[in-house]
Amino acid sequence: MPQRPARIGFLLAQLGAHAADIFAEQTRSLGITPSEAGVIRIVARNPGISQRALADRLGAVQSRVVTLVDRLESAGLVSRTRSESDRRMQLLALTNAGESMLGGLRQAAEEQEKQLTSGFTEEQKTALFELLSALGAARGLDAEVHPGYRS
Amino acid sequence: MPQRPARIGFLLAQLGAHAADIFAEQTRSLGITPSEAGVIRIVARNPGISQRALADRLGAVQSRVVTLVDRLESAGLVSRTRSESDRRMQLLALTNAGESMLGGLRQAAEEQEKQLTSGFTEEQKTALFELLSALGAARGLDAEVHPGYRS
DNA sequence: CGCAATCATTCTCTTGGTGAATCATTAAGT
DNA sequence: ACTTAATGATTCACCAAGAGAATGATTGCG
Numbered sequence: 010m011p012q013r014p015a016r017i018g019f020l021l022a023q024l025g026a027h028a029a030d031i032f033a034e035q036t037r038s039l040g041i042t043p044s045e046a047g048v049i050r051i052v053a054r055n056p057g058i059s060q061r062a063l064a065d066r067l068g069a070v071q072s073r074v075v076t077l078v079d080r081l082e083s084a085g086l087v088s089r090t091r092s093e094s095d096r097r098m099q100l101l102a103l104t105n106a107g108e109s110m111l112g113g114l115r116q117a118a119e120e121q122e123k124q125l126t127s128g129f130t131e132e133q134k135t136a137l138f139e140l141l142s143a144l145g146a147a148r149g150l151d152a153e154v155h156p157g158y159r160s
Numbered sequence: 161m162p163q164r165p166a167r168i169g170f171l172l173a174q175l176g177a178h179a180a181d182i183f184a185e186q187t188r189s190l191g192i193t194p195s196e197a198g199v200i201r202i203v204a205r206n207p208g209i210s211q212r213a214l215a216d217r218l219g220a221v222q223s224r225v226v227t228l229v230d231r232l233e234s235a236g237l238v239s240r241t242r243s244e245s246d247r248r249m250q251l252l253a254l255t256n257a258g259e260s261m262l263g264g265l266r267q268a269a270e271e272q273e274k275q276l277t278s279g280f281t282e283e284q285k286t287a288l289f290e291l292l293s294a295l296g297a298a299r300g301l302d303a304e305v306h307p308g309y310r311s
Numbered sequence: 312c313g314c315a316a317t318c319a320t321t322c323t324c325t326t327g328g329t330g331a332a333t334c335a336t337t338a339a340g341t
Numbered sequence: 342a343c344t345t346a347a348t349g350a351t352t353c354a355c356c357a358a359g360a361g362a363a364t365g366a367t368t369g370c371g
Contacts, residue, residue: 014266015273017285018179020292023301025176028169044327061349070329075351097336097349115165122166128298134168137291140284141171147279150174195358212318224359226320248318248367 031124035117039110040084046114048077051153052087052101053111059098067154086110182275186268190261191235197265199228202304203238203252204262210249218305237261 033043041049051066052058058066064074078101081087086107092098103111126134145152184194192200202217203209209217215225229252232238237258243249254262277285296303 013289015269017289017292018183018269018272018276020289020296021172021176021179021276022183023176023305024292024295024299025172025174025179027299027301028172028176032169032173042327059349071350072330072352073328076328079351095337095349099350118166118169121169125169125172125295125299129295133291133294136287137295138164138168138171140288140291141168141175143284144175144276144280144288145171148175148178148276150178154174193358210318221360222319223321223361227359230320246318246368250319 028121028125031121032117035120036114039113039117041081041086041110045077045081046117047154048074048081049086049103049107049111049114052107053103054153056102057100059092059100061098063101066151081107179272179276182272183268186271187265190264190268192232192237192261196228196232197268198305199225199232200237200254200258200262200265203258204254205304207253208251210243210251212249214252217302232258 029043032046036043036046047067048063051063055062055066060074060078061071063078064071067074069077078087078089078099082089084106085104088102088104088107089099090102092100126137129137180194183197187194187197198218199214202214206213206217211225211229212222214229215222218225220228229238229240229250233240235257236255239253239255239258240250241253243251277288280288
């Protein structure tokens with residue numbers, strides 16, 4: 010029997026949506042969506058990943074990944090190349106423009122963080138970071154994968 | 161220049177989506193959606209509220225509220241009654257079934273909280289609650305209004 | 312009284328995403 | 342080697358949440 014009414018879940022959902030809004034605003038000025046930003050992050054850290062592996066990683070369905078990559082490819086941020094060893098696979102990599110978009114995304118994340126935690130002291134930020142990390146680890150969430158791809 | 165890469169925003173978005181998923185799972189077994197649950201909460205605390213005022217409160221558009229209330233009314237959870245003083249307005253209130261649904265929602269929130277914070281000590285939970293509350297207050301978020309209605 | 316504002320409602324449309332069917336390619340069994 | 346099953350990518354039809362504009366009823370103000 011908890012001493013206080015359940016509010017952590019509510020606050021997380023509320024603040025999470027708020028954080029996502031801020032980030033979406035940042036990425037919109039970069040010309041991509043948060044979902045696409047997630048793809049760029051994963052491809053950056055896993056060059057040569059196949060679309061199938063990317064879908065698994067994101068928890069998205071294959072057809073979704075196709076349209077995501079379609080947009081990123083035609084925006085010149087990601088390249089598809091057929092695997093030599095298995096010609097069914099499309100291997101993904103960032104283009105130069107994709108690399109610099111990645112830089113923009115890092116800046117966007119810094120800006121989001123700044124806006125979010127503007128009223129907080131360093132100690133508060135550290136404490137919050139520790140608690141959220143611990144919670145993420147306890148819940149088994151992938152530290153790379155941004156939400157919004159759930160199947 | 162931050163000492164650590166920006167991660168609080170990311171973790172909040174990730175954990176917020178996770179928390180929302182858990183809650184959605186709970187409400188699905190109650191036969192309503194999280195958005196509808198939000199309406200029930202507001203109506204419960206503001207009996208006789210008009211649809212317009214509810215829309216403002218939720219940050220949703222009027223037409224959205226109409227369909228939300230349509231479903232809740234036909235599910236027998238919320239009642240619409242024309243205001244006597246201003247016959248343009250529909251005044252909303254919970255039915256008896258709506259009241260018991262409210263009870264179910266409280267239980268769902270407790271269950272969500274339990275699942276989320278299962279690995280945490282009381283001290284950690286308290287610390288996290290304090291930090292999230294402070295953050296919510298600093299960002300000017302309404303402690304009643306659940307996300308997902310942004311316009 | 313007549314006109315503008317307000318509340319509710321309906322309708323059309325967009326966006327993000329799912330799921331099934333299809334095609335090319337590869338792997339496995341005999 | 343030859344057929345069959347599995348796998349990766351793609352396309353297409355579909356769905357649900359929600360936004361926004363147009364409409365109708367009612368009210369308040371000049």
